[in-house]
Amino acid sequence: MRTPEPILHLPKFNWRWLWQEYLSLLGSRRSKGVLALFLMALLATPFVLEKPPAELVHFIGQWLGMDNARFKLVLFAWTDLSMNKLAVLSGLALASGLLVSEQAKGLLTLLRSKPVSLATIFGIKLLAAVGVFVTWYTLVSLLALLSYASIIPEFSHLAFLALSLTHIGAGIFSVCLCGLMALCFQRRLNAMVTATFLLFLLIGTAFLGFYNPHLLWLVQFNPFYHGVSIVTQIQDLSIWAVLQRILTLMLFNGVIWGLGLWRAQILEKREAF
């Protein structure tokens, strides 16, 4: 009797190749562009928040709780106005052309002639893109952590750290989704447009559960909600609350990464590349 083929072959892991891919992407123009955007956000956010309108502080207080509403506004602005948008842009820049741009350059055939499957190439390239995103996100978050305390009153290092630790997972989701879209459409422009639409839909509804508690169940399926929801708990932060969100986001990202590998295997079988 023939053994049924497994649905998903996990690629053989090659740390050496991942490191080289990461270094190569980190030094690319795309990566430098992403870093420039992150630094711009770091510099611009305090100016944007210098004199926030009272009604905005009031709304944020109503959504996220009145305690320490000014600081919650800072966290809201940092995640929603800056980092969420940067997550989308980073995803588009780093992952929306995965395999597709290599194919357009004629480089994919050369890479595929090495002893690796298409799914492995995708898996490694996506992990490297995530690695570059995490590098720049961490760097800028650390700079913000060190510099914002002196500029922003009521700044809490612990709350900012907790938020960054959870929100980075939502950012990784953005990169993974862009990679998956590249494989689904096999055209960079289509992948970019669809990924942008989906990501902004998720970002736009991330706060839905705060101002409409009846829809709290719906936002449980939104990684960006889990990326920002720690803001409501900054008064009584617990390691469990942070860990719970990190694990949830890891699950989201694992699913998207797995779908990408699965799609790559299908495309390899169909000889689509």
Add this chain to the structure above:
Amino acid sequence: MTEAAIQLENLSKNFGQFKAVENVSLQIKSGDVFGFMGHNGAGKTTTLHMLLGLLKPSSGQARVLGLDIVKDTLKIRRLCGFLPANYNLPKDMTPHSFLTYIAAMFGEGGPSIEGRIAELLERFGLSAVADKKLGGFSTGMSQKVGLAQALLNQPRLLFLDEPTAGLDPLGRHDLLKYIQSLAQDQGVTVLFSTHILSDIESICQHVAILHQGRLLANGPLQALKAAHKSEKMDDLYLTLVKGSKDENP
């Protein structure tokens, strides 16, 4: 008797209704520089891609270095080198970083592979530009980097798809000489696919001529010339292709 490096038996590939390769059977001896000839669209690249497992044959079978091209794809790729036609190297990388990257794809790194990279850079006259970005490289220079990546794993079999296209006469002469020395000095089998007939004439002992996916002729070059009363490669090729058109108008 020398073992065949490549064996094809009625190998075919269809893309929908289009027959890209049709019942091709041939054998390539180890250590040979084998010319795979035909004009654009003849099915040369499709055959090469099938031998590397990049495409699956529609029917027929083939073995590369004794390995099955469908079941042992990754093993074949580990033992072979491939220089594709029409590729662009990553502009942000340097020859050194690109070769290090390719070595990492094989899971190789460290001092031994650094030595091999240095040796290849030296061999192709790239040492002085080893840390310059590939974006500014000429076609000839890029082709040297391309050939270096194909040789990085010290392959027993080398697939070259139109390697001399876009090279100046001097670059072409050097490359052909090097390919010949690979077979003579290191025993590497070379499958040299091209539509430039003079290249085949200058370095290949055995040839196969492919036309519209079908094998028109296969054998020692001199014997084929004699059998078709052709003094030059061009005459041989034209006689065979015209003959094929008369048979299948």
